[in-house]
Amino acid sequence: MQQGIKKLVIAGGGTAGWMAAAAIAKHLGKVVDITLVESDEIGIVGVGEATIPTMVFFHNLLGIKEHEFVKACQGTYKLGIKFENWRDVGEDYLHAFGVTGKDCWACGFQHFWMRGRKMGIAGDFGDYCLERKVAEANKFAHLPDNGLNYAFHIDASLYAKFLRQFAEKHGITRVEGKIESVQTRPEDGNITSLTLQSGEVLDGDFFIDCTGFRGLLIEQTLHTGYEDWSHWLPCDSALAVQTKSVSEPLPYTRSIARESGWQWRIPLQHRVGNGLVYCSKYMSDEQAKAQLLDNIEGETLTEPRQIKFRTGRRRKQWNKNCLAVGLASGFLEPLESTSIHLIQQNIVRFLRMFPAQGVSQTDINEFNKQAAFDMETIRDFIILHYKVTNRRDSDFWRYCSGMEVPASLAHRIQLFKDTGRVFREGNELFDDSWQQVMIGQGLIPNSYHPLVDTMSEAEITNFLAHVKSNVDKVVAQLPGHQDYINKMVAVSE
Numbered sequence: 001m002q003q004g005i006k007k008l009v010i011a012g013g014g015t016a017g018w019m020a021a022a023a024i025a026k027h028l029g030k031v032v033d034i035t036l037v038e039s040d041e042i043g044i045v046g047v048g049e050a051t052i053p054t055m056v057f058f059h060n061l062l063g064i065k066e067h068e069f070v071k072a073c074q075g076t077y078k079l080g081i082k083f084e085n086w087r088d089v090g091e092d093y094l095h096a097f098g099v100t101g102k103d104c105w106a107c108g109f110q111h112f113w114m115r116g117r118k119m120g121i122a123g124d125f126g127d128y129c130l131e132r133k134v135a136e137a138n139k140f141a142h143l144p145d146n147g148l149n150y151a152f153h154i155d156a157s158l159y160a161k162f163l164r165q166f167a168e169k170h171g172i173t174r175v176e177g178k179i180e181s182v183q184t185r186p187e188d189g190n191i192t193s194l195t196l197q198s199g200e201v202l203d204g205d206f207f208i209d210c211t212g213f214r215g216l217l218i219e220q221t222l223h224t225g226y227e228d229w230s231h232w233l234p235c236d237s238a239l240a241v242q243t244k245s246v247s248e249p250l251p252y253t254r255s256i257a258r259e260s261g262w263q264w265r266i267p268l269q270h271r272v273g274n275g276l277v278y279c280s281k282y283m284s285d286e287q288a289k290a291q292l293l294d295n296i297e298g299e300t301l302t303e304p305r306q307i308k309f310r311t312g313r314r315r316k317q318w319n320k321n322c323l324a325v326g327l328a329s330g331f332l333e334p335l336e337s338t339s340i341h342l343i344q345q346n347i348v349r350f351l352r353m354f355p356a357q358g359v360s361q362t363d364i365n366e367f368n369k370q371a372a373f374d375m376e377t378i379r380d381f382i383i384l385h386y387k388v389t390n391r392r393d394s395d396f397w398r399y400c401s402g403m404e405v406p407a408s409l410a411h412r413i414q415l416f417k418d419t420g421r422v423f424r425e426g427n428e429l430f431d432d433s434w435q436q437v438m439i440g441q442g443l444i445p446n447s448y449h450p451l452v453d454t455m456s457e458a459e460i461t462n463f464l465a466h467v468k469s470n471v472d473k474v475v476a477q478l479p480g481h482q483d484y485i486n487k488m489v490a491v492s493e
Helices: 012-027 054-062 067-072 109-119 130-134 154-171 283-296 341-350 361-387 393-404 407-419 433-440 452-453 456-475 482-492
Strands: 007-011 034-038 076-078 080-084 093-095 151-153 173-176 178-184 191-195 201-203 206-209 226-228 238-244 253-258 260-268 272-278 306-310 313-314 323-325
Touching: 007 012, 007 201, 007 238, 012 034, 012 054, 012 154, 012 341, 054 067, 054 151, 054 341, 067 154, 067 482, 076 482, 080 130, 093 130, 109 452, 109 456, 130 433, 130 456, 238 283, 260 283, 323 341, 341 361, 361 393, 361 407, 361 433, 407 433
Parallel strands: 007 034, 007 206, 034 173, 080 253, 206 323
Antiparallel strands: 076 151, 080 093, 178 191, 191 201, 226 313, 238 272, 238 306, 253 260, 260 272
16 A cells, blocks of 8 residues: 555544454554544443344454354344334234245245235244244254344443454554544645644544544534434433343343333343433433333343433535544434444445545545435334334324324335335345334235235145244254353353
8 A cells, every 4th residue: 555544543432443443453454554542431332232133244254253252242142123012002023134934036925925814824924034933932043054144132341342352453553542632634624633632642544433422523523414313213312221130131132112212121141231212302311210210120230321312314424534433423223223233334335445545535425325325224214113103102102103204214115005015225234124024013015916816725825834834843943042152152161
C-alpha cells in the first residue's frame, strides 16, 4: 500500500469498536496502522446480547473457534425469538431462523400450507420448520452441511474483552483515555486528529466512530444529520437488569409484549439478561421499572439501568473520512436482535470497499446507499410486528395498529394479504422470516397460488405429513441444549 489510508483510528470500544478492530486487524493489520482509543471510565451499553446467524459468518471470517468463543462469552445457542402477547394477549409464536417447509419453483411453502389449512389437515405453520421445533424441544446440535441455522446469546462485556484480546494479538494499539476534542482540516472538513484529555494527540488518515449515541465524530464534529423514525417506532426508553438463572437456558430469546412496549429475556450460562423497551409517552419511568421488576425470575444481580434512545439513522453512515459503526450510526430497537448484525455489516462492507488509494466520493455514495437499504428493510420488518396485531387494549397498541407505515412495508403487507406472496428484495437480511412473522402476527392471506390446486387432497396430505415427519425425526435425535453447551465448554478446557 503506497498511498491512501495508512493510519486508522477507532474512537470508542465496546462491541462495535472491538468488532471493527478485530476484523480490520485480522485482514489489514499488516498494511495499516490501527489504534483504538477508549476510556475505562465510560461504560458500554452492553445490552446487545442476542444475535442472529450472520454472526457465525463473521466469526468464520475472523477464524474464531466457536468453542473458545462460547466459553469466553458465557454463550448459549439461539434458534429464534419467541413472541408472546404480540398477536394478542395470551397468544404466541416462535420466529425461527430456518426455512419453513419446502418451496417449489412457482410458490413458497405457505401456499401448500394454506391449502392444507383449508382442508383442515395442516398443523401450525411452525410445525414444518426444523429450527422452531428444535427450539421448542430445548435441544441443539451442529448438523452436517449447516443443517441447523443458529446464532448465540452472549455476555456483551465479555465479548468485547474477547475481541480485544483477539485484536491485540493481531497488532492493534489500544490507548486509554477520553477524547477532549476533534480536529478537522479547514479546506475540506476531513478529520485530522483526536486530542485526549491527557493532551495526547492521535492523528490518522481515517476514523471510525464507535462513540455510541452521541456520535462524537460523525455528528458532533461532521454534523451529518439524523433521520428520525420514532413516528413508526415510538418506543424511546429501555431498562436493563441482570438476574440469576433459575433454570437451564432456553435456545431462544423471549420477547414478551406489554401494554406500552415489550420485555426481553436472554438466557446465558451464568445469568439472564432482562429488559423492558417502552414508550415514555404512555408509561412513566417509574411504572416501567415496577413492571420490569414484577416480571423477572431470579435474584437481581444489578440495579435496573436506563437507556434513552431515538430510533432512526444518520443520513450518512460514511461522511468524509469517517465511518459510523454501532449506535453512532443510528438505532433500531433490538426486537429482532439486529444490532450486532448491522455493526458487522458496516465493518465487512468497509473491508470490501477499503479506500486503499484514499477516500473516494463514489465509494462513499455506494456505501451509504447499501447501508441505507440494510437499515430501511430491517426497519420495515420491525415495524411489521407493531402494525399487524389484534391488540387494541391500550393507547400504545391502538396507536401502533392504526399508524401509517412506510409505503414499502404497506405494499408487502397488502401483497401477502391478497396473494400469499413474499418476494425478497435484493440482498435484504430477512427472507422466510416475513411469512413466519406475518402469519405469527395473525395475517392469513386471502388466497394461495393456483398451482397448489393441481395436487389431489391425498398428495397435499402426504406432502405436509412428509415434511413434518422429517422435522420430527431430526428433533428426536438431538441432545438437550444444556448438554450440548457443556460439551462445547469441555472442549476448551
